[in-house]
Amino acid sequence: MKSLPTPYRLEEDRGDLSKRVTYIETSRGCPFSCQFCLSSIEVGVRYFDREKIKEDIRYLMANGAKTIKFVDRTFNISRSYAMEMFQFLIDEHHPGVVFQFEITADIMRPEVIQFLNDNAPAGLFRFEIGVQSTNDHTNDLVMRRQNFEKLTRTVTMVKEGQKIDQHLDLIAGLPEEDYHSFRKTFNDVFELRPEEMQLGFLKMLRGTGLRIRADEHQYIYSEHAPYEILGNNVLSFDDIVRIKQVEDVLEKYWNDHRMDHTTEYLVKTVFQSPFDFFQDFGTYWDEQGWSRIGHQLEDLFRRLQQFLAYRESAELKNIIGLMKLDYFMNQKYKPRKPWWEASLDKNGRKEIYEYILNKPEQLGSSFTALALNEKEIHKHTLLEALPFDLETYLAEGTIVDKPSFMLAYFDPSGKGSTIFPLSKSGSIML
Numbered sequence: 001m002k003s004l005p006t007p008y009r010l011e012e013d014r015g016d017l018s019k020r021v022t023y024i025e026t027s028r029g030c031p032f033s034c035q036f037c038l039s040s041i042e043v044g045v046r047y048f049d050r051e052k053i054k055e056d057i058r059y060l061m062a063n064g065a066k067t068i069k070f071v072d073r074t075f076n077i078s079r080s081y082a083m084e085m086f087q088f089l090i091d092e093h094h095p096g097v098v099f100q101f102e103i104t105a106d107i108m109r110p111e112v113i114q115f116l117n118d119n120a121p122a123g124l125f126r127f128e129i130g131v132q133s134t135n136d137h138t139n140d141l142v143m144r145r146q147n148f149e150k151l152t153r154t155v156t157m158v159k160e161g162q163k164i165d166q167h168l169d170l171i172a173g174l175p176e177e178d179y180h181s182f183r184k185t186f187n188d189v190f191e192l193r194p195e196e197m198q199l200g201f202l203k204m205l206r207g208t209g210l211r212i213r214a215d216e217h218q219y220i221y222s223e224h225a226p227y228e229i230l231g232n233n234v235l236s237f238d239d240i241v242r243i244k245q246v247e248d249v250l251e252k253y254w255n256d257h258r259m260d261h262t263t264e265y266l267v268k269t270v271f272q273s274p275f276d277f278f279q280d281f282g283t284y285w286d287e288q289g290w291s292r293i294g295h296q297l298e299d300l301f302r303r304l305q306q307f308l309a310y311r312e313s314a315e316l317k318n319i320i321g322l323m324k325l326d327y328f329m330n331q332k333y334k335p336r337k338p339w340w341e342a343s344l345d346k347n348g349r350k351e352i353y354e355y356i357l358n359k360p361e362q363l364g365s366s367f368t369a370l371a372l373n374e375k376e377i378h379k380h381t382l383l384e385a386l387p388f389d390l391e392t393y394l395a396e397g398t399i400v401d402k403p404s405f406m407l408a409y410f411d412p413s414g415k416g417s418t419i420f421p422l423s424k425s426g427s428i429m430l
């Protein structure tokens with residue numbers, strides 16, 4: 001491999017590098033033997049020439065590559081190699097470049113993560129971590145050695161460092177992982193709150209041990225690539241369809257991070273578990289025919305509200321309050337028309353704005369620092385009444401039944417919003 005010429009310097013690719021994901025391979029093969037994976041067939045791990053790879057990365061960055069994804073099956077299999085490359089990328093990266101790696105989390109040493117937490121600029125690296133299943137019996141059956149405790153330690157430490165986004169993968173349909181076991185896998189992994197979580201469905205790839213022994217687990221699978229399964233002895237086709245419903249809303253609501261406060265509340269307080277929320281909502285979504293139509297951001301809020309109203313959720317008022325908070329928090333510019341009917345009429349709004357103009361210090365020092373005049377306040381802010389105390393919620397994450405107001409300020413240059421809580425006191429008569 002060390003003598004192979006570089007494939008990364010084709011003249012026709014040069015103009016496009018900034019718009020594409022650039023895939024780069026620095027090693028080939030994997031020492032593990034997961035029976036569903038093509039890489040388990042090959043023996044050993046081989047490396048390309050390190051210095052040539054570094055030159056290629058310098059070349060790609062110099063020609064505009066922004067997202068560079070390493071396809072190495074387990075980038076951190078050699079600690080010294082991974083450390084050398086991490087250091088190189090930290091030292092020589094261009095602004096705005098992101099490097100993505102597939103790593104095996106349970107073999108990652110805490111000192112490596114500490115090094116990244118201390119030295120990597122936020123957003124430079126992104127990790128993809130295959131968890132697949134947390135069911136030990138299932139992992140044994142596919143010869144996948146995985147220590148979920150150590151994996152949890154790694155993912156938690158990376159998350160606490162707040163430098164690296166993590167994408168965790170699961171596979172539905174592994175041997176002896178039935179619907180309930182998959183629900184547990186999902187909940188175990190969601191507990192780690194990865195920035196992204198992806199549900200994949202098992203594929204019976206040619207030449208893999210699992211495909212050779214497909215009959216042992218009564219696998220039914222497509223004869224055509226990508227050979228996705230349709231069921232096995234413990235997972236029916238109906239179960240697979242239900243899990244696909246979970247996948248659909250997980251993608252829209254969690255992975256896109258449009259409603260983190262709302263989702264957190266729903267999965268902890270309203271539903272028995274995160275999986276149950278995504279399953280119930282995903283099934284409803286499918287039944288409404290929403291999988292077949294497009295949607296704008298506001299539709300996502302309206303549809304969640306419709307689903308919760310249909311379930312007659314007791315906490316609906318608070319949930320809608322959190323949805324409004326999420327909506328404001330994720331806007332770059334002041335929205336023209338939010339998805340709900342304004343909770344304050346003209347006079348009510350006027351009264352509160354007057355109060356704020358007279359006593360801006362009630363909204364804290366960062367609001368006073370904005371030094372907004374009357375015209376600017378009306379132009380760049382939105383006001384909303386909430387059924388819970390926003391200040392307590394933002395400080396402690398707890399919902400206290402005590403009405404308050406939320407003032408959202410939208411920076412006119414498009415830098416996003418800032419939320420200011422205002423307690424409902426005797427001075428405001430509403």
Ligand code: SF4
Binds near residue numbers: 030031032073
């Ligand atoms: S699933 Fe990952 S760890 Fe397992 S053999 Fe494939 S590449 Fe290696």
